[in-house]
Amino acid sequence: xKVAIIGKGHAGKAIGSxxxxxxxxxxxxxREPGERPALAAEWGELVIFAxxxxxxxxxxxxxxxxxxxxxxxxxTNRIGPNGEPVPxxxxxxxxELQKALPLAKVVKAFNTVFAANQSTGHxxxxxxxxxxxxxxxxxxxxxxxxxxxMGYAPVDCGPLRTAQYLEAMGLGIMQMAHxxxxxxxxxxxxxxK
Numbered sequence: 642x643k644v645a646i647i648g649k650g651h652a653g654k655a656i657g658s659x660x661x662x663x664x665x666x667x668x669x670x671x672r673e674p675g676e677r678p679a680l681a682a683e684w685g686e687l688v689i690f691a692x693x694x695x696x697x698x699x700x701x702x703x704x705x706x707x708x709x710x711x712x713x714x715x716x717t718n719r720i721g722p723n724g725e726p727v728p729x730x731x732x733x734x735x736x737e738l739q740k741a742l743p744l745a746k747v748v749k750a751f752n753t754v755f756a757a758n759q760s761t762g763h764x765x766x767x768x769x770x771x772x773x774x775x776x777x778x779x780x781x782x783x784x785x786x787x788x789x790x791m792g793y794a795p796v797d798c799g800p801l802r803t804a805q806y807l808e809a810m811g812l813g814i815m816q817m818a819h820x821x822x823x824x825x826x827x828x829x830x831x832x833x834k
Contacts, residue, residue, distance in 0.1 A: 643668070643686045644665050644666065644667050646689045647682065647688060647692055648670075648671065648689075650692075652691040653669065655756045656760065658760040659760035669681060687714070688713050689751075690713060690716060691716045694734060695721055695722045701738070701742065709744035710745070712746045712780040713746065713747050715804070717734055718752050718815070733805035734804070734808060735748075735774065735807075739801055746779075748773060749804035754829075755814070755818065755825040755828070756825075757825050757826070758828055762791050762792035764828050768792065771785070771793030771794060773788070773795055773797055774800065774803045776800050776801045796831050814829065
């Protein structure tokens with residue numbers, strides 16, 4: 642599959658590395674010369690938003706018209722430009738992205754995992770849960786399949802409105818890592834009986 646990753650920070654590079662490892666073609670859309678977001682978005686069959694939350698509206702304004710009928714994975718967490726949490730309100734950032742891209746198939750995924758662990762879905766021998774939310778069953782299935790192939794234990798969390806809980810989990814794990822000093826070698830696992 643041809644995967645366009647908008648953003649080439651730690652998360653974008655980690656997810657790209659994991660996807661390349663399992664045989665997918667990856668192109669980045671970034672500010673670097675030759676890596677324009679529009680070129681990557683037009684090329685990609687699936688597009689990943691691995692950008693700062695406060696840049697989402699700028700990216701949508703520039704490439705939103707290229708994302709019709711494509712699966713768009715929202716990796717963002719509601720963090721402002723100075724690192725402050727942005728209040729969630731009654732809808733998630735992923736739902737707002739879906740409103741801005743009404744013809745795309747937005748899926749929330751990867752946001753509860755630190756970049757250091759995103760390429761493999763593991764911390765040491767421990768398999769991390771890959772929480773996924775979305776309204777389009779086929780799009781959600783595609784994302785869950787990618788995550789499983791990368792090494793995650795994918796978990797269907799339901800419709801896109803449940804992304805607000807995943808975004809809260811993303812903020813929660815960041816607080817544990819940075820606020821309490823646990824560091825980024827932590828992650829969520831789901832135990833089932």
